[in-house]
Amino acid sequence: MKGYLVLEDGFVLEGKLFGSLEKSIGEVVFNTGMTGYEEIITDPSYFGQMVILTYPIIGNYGINLEDIQSGGPQIKGLIVREFVGNYSNWRGKMTLSAYLEAHKIIGIEQLDTRALVKHIRDKGTMIGVIVTEKVFKSVDGDLQKLLTEKDNLVSGEALLEAVSTKESYVMDTVTEANDYKVAVLDFGIKRNILESLAYRTGHVKVFPAFTSYEEIMAYNPDGVFLSNGPGDPEDYKSVVEVVKRLLDSKPVFGICLGHQLIALALGAKTQKLKFGHRGSNHPVKDLMLNKVMITSQNHGYVVVKETLEPLDVTITHLNVNDGSLEGIKHNSKPVFSVQYHPEASPGPGDSAYLFDQFIAMMEETKNAK
Template sequence: MKGYLVLADGTVYEGTAFGAVGEAIGEVVFNTGMTGYQEILTDPSYCGQIVTMTYPLIGNYGINQDDFEASRSYVRGFIVRETCTYPSNWRAKETLDAYLYRHRIIGLAGIDTRALTKKLRQHGVMQGLITTLPGTVAEMVAKIKQAPPVFGPQLVQTVTTPEPYTIPGPGPRVVVMDFGAKANILRSLNKLGLELVVVPAHATADEIMAYRPAGLMLSNGPGDPTDVPLAINTVRQLLGELPIFGICLGHQIIGLALGGSTYKLKFGHRGANHPVQDLHSGRVYITSQNHGFALAADSLQQLPVEITHLNLNDGTVEGLRHKELPVFSVQYHPEAAPGPEDNEYLFQQFLQLL
């Protein structure tokens, strides 16, 4: 079956559809990871997006039961150069095609993903429509323009936990504000012996303090951090009350709560090979990243914070630490382990603060 990706500017890519049939609209982005497509598909931070994989062969080790980052996928579509029909891995339980079909996600193979990636790098990420249905280009572009926006506060509301829940542990209690938390962040914290109380993104400062926690963890999540002002205000109220550690969206929320500002990146950072330098040690770490916004470095200059990490590709802020309070954060994902475990020292630092 033929399938199409139509960008908001009218560019059309024709390929072969797999997975589900139908149509979906989302922000078209790309990820440069050579592996990890299962984690990418189930990372809640991709909510509302059509994800393009730049590595040419995807699906070759299938889908297993262990590597999910969430119980379901929130992507709007999945684009690859070539999909593997017969995966080879002892853990595989189903094919990529079967997984996408089961979760009603449209896949598109056989297009020039290198050309699409160049397009997004040159012009920036943009809205697109992935479809298996007939129609003219003009009709498809009109659908994109008429569709409700795939950004805003509803993204975090879609992926956050509806109710608080507890993950038992023998150590100190930490409240995790769930903006779309990857399962491996929770596993990494729990592996340290911490008891975790995971609360919705809209939890108030009083509700969090009622758990009598030793610390607060701010998770990753989708979209623009300025779309969750209630969470920013909650974190602002808790500054100085608890040790706080933020990852990805949580890092941006800390920056905003302290008085900084954010901006949208042209095409974002999505991949497993981003070099980040720890300015304290001088050491460079290879990191996994997935974000479309960043903290503005100049907005932090007059604040009582220091920039601790920088992205060596484009100089963007990858980490910060408060000069007086037990508050720090990183933009990248220390739990994702592309190193493979080089960045676990950050979880140890949080444990020491507790």
């Protein structure tokens, strides 16, 4: 069926629909990864967004349940150059279209994704809508009628409430892992991040995003992990207040949104990027190791480097492409964070060493007591 993608500035592309055929609206962003669409569409950091995949052929290995990173798709729509329904993969269970349709997610293909991405890079991230030809023609050229629902999009603290666990739960792993207890604040965490932590530490307890400081400390963790998640970090002031207290109490490791919340708790500022960093091929330099890592990223906000200057922190990582901040460590507290996803999923495992640094930090803190 013919469909249309309409951006809020009036930019329109015609394509062919797949998945669900229900109208959908959301922030339109792009991901530059060459593989990993299963992990991308189920990453809660994309909650409420419509994702353009810049790699031209999508769906060729179908959908399997092992690589899903949450309870289901988190996106509002999927935008690709070419959808492949005839997949080939020994783990595949269904087509990408069938998976999206089952979860009422719309997709659109056969449009010029290169022109679309260039437009967003030039104009910046914006709201868009995907509709059927019938709906498109019904507005008789008044494209703003298609965008009337944009004011009702989930935002603010409601974003975290939508993606976070509703109740605390324990994830213990019986391995030769070290015996550490880690409290995880779930802002929209991916499954493989939890597995990476549990495998290395042995004991993980996951808490809802708005858990109180007292409840976290009652678990008596050896360290606290702040996860990835969607939205503007400056909207989460109550969480920042909890993080402030945690930084004075336990070793803390934050990634993505967790990194931004740590920076805010320390007194820094954040700002929205023009079109964000999303993909599994972003080069980041670790200034401590003097090495460049290829990283998996998904964020639309960044910590402003200049606001760190009066603080007791060291910049540890920088983005090679644009020089933006990618990591910090506190000079006197056991606290560090990075702007990306060290467990990848999808992407390379270059930065898995950061989990080991977290363990070393917890061990050093234990021994210092």
